[in-house]
Amino acid sequence: SVSNIIDEASIRQIQEYIDRSGQIVITAHLSPDGDALGSSLALCQYLQRQGKKAEVMVPNSFPYFLKWMEGAEKILIYEHNSAAGRHHLEQADLIFSLDYNILKRVGDIGPVIAASPAQKVLIDHHPYPDTLFDVTVSHPEISSTSELIFRLLFQMGEYEGLTPEEAACIYCGMMTDTGAFTYNSSNPEIYEIISLLLRKNIDKDAIYSNVYNNYSENRFRLLGFTLSQRMKIYPESHAALIYLSREDQKPFHFSKGDTEGFVNYPLSIKNIIFSTFIREDDDLIKLSFRSQKNFACNEFAAEFFGGGGHLNASGGEFHGTMEDALQRFESGLEKYREKLKKNNL
Ligand code: 5GP
Ligand code: MN
CATH class of the missing domain: 3.10.310.30 (Diaminopimelate Epimerase; Chain A, domain 1)
Incomplete structure (x- = not known):
């Protein structure tokens, strides 16, 4: 079984923010990795299914072996498109900060988030989170932010509607932040969650190959x-x-x-x-x-x-x-x- 580690008050507050928001921006850290992108893309797809205008924004580009993830081609790279990025952040009702603990970790996006009137939600697993967020879901004992996104949706009662693409993004983040489950991955609930993801028909071996058997000769x-x-x-x-x-x-x-x-x-x-x-x-x-x-x-x-x-x-x-x-x-x-x-x- 998967225990409810995210406190109910935070979940209710996040739910309320989502309900109230039309435009939502999800941000993740510099040099985005599998967990930053996996968690962001899964959340983004979920929000879009709720009829929200949601997008993922990252400070700079990410490696080619993560481009297969659903929605990756639509990610706004702030470094390449800062005028639009700034505009979207200023227009947003709600900004999610995923897989980072302090605004310094999002480079030039940081000051724009700080200045934005939007509600701000942190979901992360790095220690010492900043205090500027309206809701802080910080769990350093959890091995990936992607697992936290799963837990959030699960606790919100949204498991049934989870799509295979969302499940694949979540699995990818859990996999990459644990070196394909070779470290920081002894919590039995990780495998309960994997079992629930496999029931969504993800191809875990293909996900592994996409990430780890996809490098260039160089x-x-x-x-x-x-x-x-x-x-x-x-x-x-x-x-x-x-x-x-x-x-x-x-x-x-x-x-x-x-x-x-x-x-x-x-x-x-x-x-x-x-x-x-x-x-x-x-x-x-x-x-x-x-x-x-x-x-x-x-x-x-x-x-x-x-x-x-x-x-x-x-x-x-x-x-x-x-x-x-x-x-x-x-x-x-x-x-x-x-x-x-x-x-x-
Ligand atoms: P990597 O070595 O894979 O780039 O990063 C490993 C971990 O260290 C990640 O959790 C990442 O968030 C964190 N990290 C990497 N670079 C920095 C940095 O410059 N500052 C901080 N605070 N954390 C970093
Ligand atoms: Mn992470």
């Missing part, structure tokens, strides 16, 4: 290069680092999403419980962190790279040279060495 060769030429192991700290400069990426014709999942690979090395991936982008350096057990990689991200996220999956940024970023990482590692040792095995 991406695969870049992965090989990264693991063989750009990996450092710190055995003392049970840590691994992979990194790519812009120069490194050039011969592989980098395209958005190509390095998705790279950070996970070093964790498959024996005794490594902390993996970091540092990638030089056009205007900043982006960091991804993954950890195992109780090592809080979100703390590391926050302390050294102004970031955050979950206990075992987090990210951050660095503005400066690659060399300085690497140095900052290594001095951080030095500081956390005892913690990393304690957490090992």
